[in-house]
Amino acid sequence: MTNFDPESIHDVKGVPVHSVHRHDVVIVGAGLAGMRAAVEASAEFDVAVLSKVFPTRSHSGGAQGGIAASLANEEEDHWEWHMFDTVKGSDYLGDQDAIEIMVKEAPVVVREFEHMGCPFSRTREGRIAQRKFGGHTKDFGKGGPILRACYAADRTGHALLHTLYEVCVHNRVRFYPEFFALSLIVRDGVCRGLVAWDVIGGGVHVFHAKAVLFGTGGYGQVYRITSNALANSGDGLSLSLRAGLPLEDMEFVQFHPTGLYQSGILVSEAARGEGGYLTNDKGERFMERYAPQKMELAPRDLVSRSIQTEINEGRGIGGGPYVHCDLRHLGADKIMKLLPQIHELAWKFLHVDCIKEPIPIQPTAHYSMGGIPVDIDCRVLIDGKSKPVAGFYAAGECACVSVHGGNRLGTNSLLEASLFGRRAGKAIVRFLRETRDFPELPSDAADAAIAEVERVLSAGGSESVGAIRTELKDKMSAGCGIFRDGGKLEKLAGELRGLEKRFRNIKIDDRSEKFNYDLLEAIELGHMFDFVELIVAGALKRQESRGAHSRTDFPDRDDEKWLRHTLAWKRGEKVEFDYKPVTITRFQPKTRTY
Amino acid sequence: MAMITFRINRYNPDDERRGHYVQEYALDVCKGCTVLDALNQIKWEQDGSLTFRRSCRSGICGSCAMTIKGVNRLACETQVLALKSPNVTVEPMRGYPDIKDLVVSLDPLVRGLLAVRPYLITKTPPPSDQERLQSPEERARLDGLYECILCGACTSSCPSFWADKEYIGPHAFLKAYRFVADSRDEGSREHLEALDDKHGLWRCHTIFNCVEACPKDLNPTRAIGELKKELVRQRIG
Numbered sequence: 001m002t003n004f005d006p007e008s009i010h011d012v013k014g015v016p017v018h019s020v021h022r023h024d025v026v027i028v029g030a031g032l033a034g035m036r037a038a039v040e041a042s043a044e045f046d047v048a049v050l051s052k053v054f055p056t057r058s059h060s061g062g063a064q065g066g067i068a069a070s071l072a073n074e075e076e077d078h079w080e081w082h083m084f085d086t087v088k089g090s091d092y093l094g095d096q097d098a099i100e101i102m103v104k105e106a107p108v109v110v111r112e113f114e115h116m117g118c119p120f121s122r123t124r125e126g127r128i129a130q131r132k133f134g135g136h137t138k139d140f141g142k143g144g145p146i147l148r149a150c151y152a153a154d155r156t157g158h159a160l161l162h163t164l165y166e167v168c169v170h171n172r173v174r175f176y177p178e179f180f181a182l183s184l185i186v187r188d189g190v191c192r193g194l195v196a197w198d199v200i201g202g203g204v205h206v207f208h209a210k211a212v213l214f215g216t217g218g219y220g221q222v223y224r225i226t227s228n229a230l231a232n233s234g235d236g237l238s239l240s241l242r243a244g245l246p247l248e249d250m251e252f253v254q255f256h257p258t259g260l261y262q263s264g265i266l267v268s269e270a271a272r273g274e275g276g277y278l279t280n281d282k283g284e285r286f287m288e289r290y291a292p293q294k295m296e297l298a299p300r301d302l303v304s305r306s307i308q309t310e311i312n313e314g315r316g317i318g319g320g321p322y323v324h325c326d327l328r329h330l331g332a333d334k335i336m337k338l339l340p341q342i343h344e345l346a347w348k349f350l351h352v353d354c355i356k357e358p359i360p361i362q363p364t365a366h367y368s369m370g371g372i373p374v375d376i377d378c379r380v381l382i383d384g385k386s387k388p389v390a391g392f393y394a395a396g397e398c399a400c401v402s403v404h405g406g407n408r409l410g411t412n413s414l415l416e417a418s419l420f421g422r423r424a425g426k427a428i429v430r431f432l433r434e435t436r437d438f439p440e441l442p443s444d445a446a447d448a449a450i451a452e453v454e455r456v457l458s459a460g461g462s463e464s465v466g467a468i469r470t471e472l473k474d475k476m477s478a479g480c481g482i483f484r485d486g487g488k489l490e491k492l493a494g495e496l497r498g499l500e501k502r503f504r505n506i507k508i509d510d511r512s513e514k515f516n517y518d519l520l521e522a523i524e525l526g527h528m529f530d531f532v533e534l535i536v537a538g539a540l541k542r543q544e545s546r547g548a549h550s551r552t553d554f555p556d557r558d559d560e561k562w563l564r565h566t567l568a569w570k571r572g573e574k575v576e577f578d579y580k581p582v583t584i585t586r587f588q589p590k591t592r593t594y
Numbered sequence: 595m596a597m598i599t600f601r602i603n604r605y606n607p608d609d610e611r612r613g614h615y616v617q618e619y620a621l622d623v624c625k626g627c628t629v630l631d632a633l634n635q636i637k638w639e640q641d642g643s644l645t646f647r648r649s650c651r652s653g654i655c656g657s658c659a660m661t662i663k664g665v666n667r668l669a670c671e672t673q674v675l676a677l678k679s680p681n682v683t684v685e686p687m688r689g690y691p692d693i694k695d696l697v698v699s700l701d702p703l704v705r706g707l708l709a710v711r712p713y714l715i716t717k718t719p720p721p722s723d724q725e726r727l728q729s730p731e732e733r734a735r736l737d738g739l740y741e742c743i744l745c746g747a748c749t750s751s752c753p754s755f756w757a758d759k760e761y762i763g764p765h766a767f768l769k770a771y772r773f774v775a776d777s778r779d780e781g782s783r784e785h786l787e788a789l790d791d792k793h794g795l796w797r798c799h800t801i802f803n804c805v806e807a808c809p810k811d812l813n814p815t816r817a818i819g820e821l822k823k824e825l826v827r828q829r830i831g
């Protein structure tokens with residue numbers, strides 16, 4: 001533990017001394033990644049966790065289906081099989097060194113959750129129960145679907161998240177709930193802390209730290225139809241970009257096949273894992289045409305494209321933009337026992353009783369494969385390749401390590417968030433054991449953040465933040481959704497620039513400091529503009545189809561040119577690109593069929 | 595489509611003199627629209643200063659609990675048209691300190707929670723390369739307990755909490771019982787310690803408001819009954 005010495009706190013311009021905090025580690029994000037790291041590091045060091053929502057409100061709690069690990073509790077399984085599925089699922093863009101670490105350590109991480117108290121569902125023998133999930137197979141893809149997803153009914157994320165919060169409480173982790181990170185302080189390649197806004201009380205706070213970890217989650221909110229929470233605005237990505245750091249593989253956005261029609265709220269893949277059918281207007285199980293073997297349990301990108309093709313070719317229900325997910329043949333018992341939350345969701349949000357009626361569904365923006373480039377110890381890389389920023393780490397959905405490559409398999413991201421959160425915690429502990437002193441805190445550390453808040457609070461323009469955000473989401477869905485092409489992407493890039501100009505002329509209704517979501521929503525929209533440009537530019541550059549990135553003008557995968565990761569920076573108005581090779585160890589790229 | 599008038603209880607901490615007041619917003623509401631959708635639409639299109647918590651939109655994060663037509667509910671799970679009324683009053687949950695408009699302080703909720711040592715307490719170390727075993731029957735005892743989303747609806751509806759601000763609260767009792775009922779937990783004494791107190795279990799008068807208020811259909815009153823039995827058992831034992 002470091003002794004707190006108020007005398008040594010630096011003056012930071014414009015910030016009252018009592019609002020400068022000092023902790024060995026400051027973690028932004030209280031999802032699985034952030035809290036798993038906190039559990040690890042708090043055994044030895046003083047850890048603070050900031051989250052813009054109360055910890056248990058983090059989006060990890062929304063995950064339903066499961067967390068992957070080759071426990072072999074239900075049937076034979078091996079980490080090598082899990083690795084093969086993950087590599088193939090990634091369309092060979094995943095880095096195999098990172099994937100190997102993940103699948104090997106997965107059983108340990110899941111069992112640790114059990115030891116912490118997670119209420120997993122159980123097998124007859126009393127072991128952690130496992131279910132099937134898309135893309136997870138037996139015997140290097142040669143066998144059928146495998147029971148690999150460990151679950152707690154269909155509330156797996158909720159069970160894991162609350163368990164971690166409980167352990168953090170036990171370990172006396174210092175939470176700053178409802179603190180919103182505004183900027184990251186990186187100077188001369190060294191991370192020195194961050195600046196945040198106290199949502200409840202108002203006011204800028206500076207956090208001086210030896211190590212900072214981002215576990216800030218995904219950015220589904222840049223799409224019109226999304227499964228993501230309203231808080232998922234990709235703040236961490238923008239903060240990282242603004243600190244001059246790159247983002248990796250941003251063009252890879254996963255669309256989950258089954259969002260509830262119109263709201264995009266997720267119908268878990270468990271619905272198909274337990275035997276649900278997808279049917280079109282003619283009542284056909286159309287997956288027969290796209291993935292005759294795996295059918296509904298083929299990987300997400302493939303199922304989403306199939307649904308979108310049915311819709312585009314006029315076979316949506318009544319010709320509309322949706323199809324059916326039919327559970328009726330499973331029977332009331334099985335539905336209520338294994339899929340109670342799905343039954344509840346369909347009822348509450350669509351007034352559909354899935355025991356009696358099929359559920360109207362459409363693909364929904366779900367997961368970001370790309371993110372802040374990190375090495376296998378979660379150290380953020382300045383050049384995106386090998387040079388770490390001292391003291392800055394990232395894990396979970398905001399990071400790109402890259403275990404998911406071009407497409408993530410279901411249940412692999414709760415695993416990634418917890419497993420790499422844990423690794424980040426361990427790496428931070430090693431770093432802190434060698435780092436006695438706090439890095440120097442520049443006196444202008446908070447300038448940019450203060451200026452941003454003041455700019456929004458005094459905004460006197462005419463444009464509404466809500467209206468611009470709606471347009472941004474609509475345009476992203478139309479121009480950079482499941483199917484993309486060069487023409488549409490170029491048009492979209494222009495439209496986004498126009499929208500961003502309008503964003504500079506916003507008005508604000510709430511000018512107070514206390515609990516001002518009007519202010520925060522404007523800041524979040526500013527964040528979105530920072531990185532959507534990279535998604536679109538990256539998608540335009542990548543002239544091939546791979547995983548979730550599907551170009552109708554370049555329908556094939558092109559390993560010769562594009563078996564590599566995209567790195568992108570924002571330099572002034574421009575996006576700059578660089579590339580790095582994919583790490584391939586055990587499995588050479590093959591055509592991906594299911 | 596129906597035109598609905600939302601009568602929203604507002605409060606701005608920077609304007610203490612004005613205190614609480616009601617503001618009306620009219621909105622065209624279609625089938626499928628939840629109260630949260632309506633509030634968002636009002637915020638985004640009519641009045642950006644209207645303040646409420648929200649995140650998941652799907653009833654799992656617990657952010658959006660508020661009092662809708664006199665009943666504590668999750669705004670994101672409440673269909674506007676199902677309320678069957680042209681006027682919908684929306685107020686912050688009762689009993690918690692006000693922060694702004696529909697946002698209340700969670701401090702009493704967290705304080706109560708921490709009092710019950712809300713984590714698995716074990717004395718025997720777990721097997722090193724395996725999970726602890728728990729039969730499906732033992733695991734089934736946690737159903738109806740572990741699903742709590744900490745929205746605060748139950749404690750806000752409890753007369754014992756209105757009368758005693760230090761009352762630990764039904765949400766915390768439910769959490770305590772989630773651990774006491776867990777076959778793996780070896781710390782029931784620790785979980786129960788703070789409950790055998792004038793701010794604890796004995797203040798519950800079994801009014802069942804908490805059961806009615808819970809949007810997840812959980813039953814804190816049953817948990818309280820079981821905990822009382824457990825306390826008595828421990829005193830004798």
Ligand SMILES: Cc1cc2nc3c(=O)[nH]c(=O)nc-3n(C[C@H](O)[C@H](O)[C@H](O)COP(=O)(O)OP(=O)(O)OC[C@H]3O[C@@H](n4cnc5c(N)ncnc54)[C@H](O)[C@@H]3O)c2cc1C
Pocket residue numbers: 028029030031032033034050051052053055058059060061062063064065066067068156157179180181182215216217218227228229231235236266366367395396397398410411412413414415417
């Ligand atoms: C509906 C749904 C279901 C899913 N189901 C599954 C599943 O079954 N299996 C699976 O493996 N994966 C699933 N996923 C994906 C998985 O849930 C996520 O990828 C994972 O939980 C991300 O965890 P995280 O810790 O990285 O981020 P999150 O849990 O999203 O946490 C992000 C944290 O960062 C904080 N934060 C963000 N910005 C700021 C800021 N500016 N200042 C302060 N704090 C900030 C937030 O408050 C939050 O605490 C699902 C996703 C969704 C949307």
Ligand code: FES
Pocket residue numbers: 648649650651652653654655656657658659668669670671
């Ligand atoms: S917004 Fe999460 S419970 Fe309503």
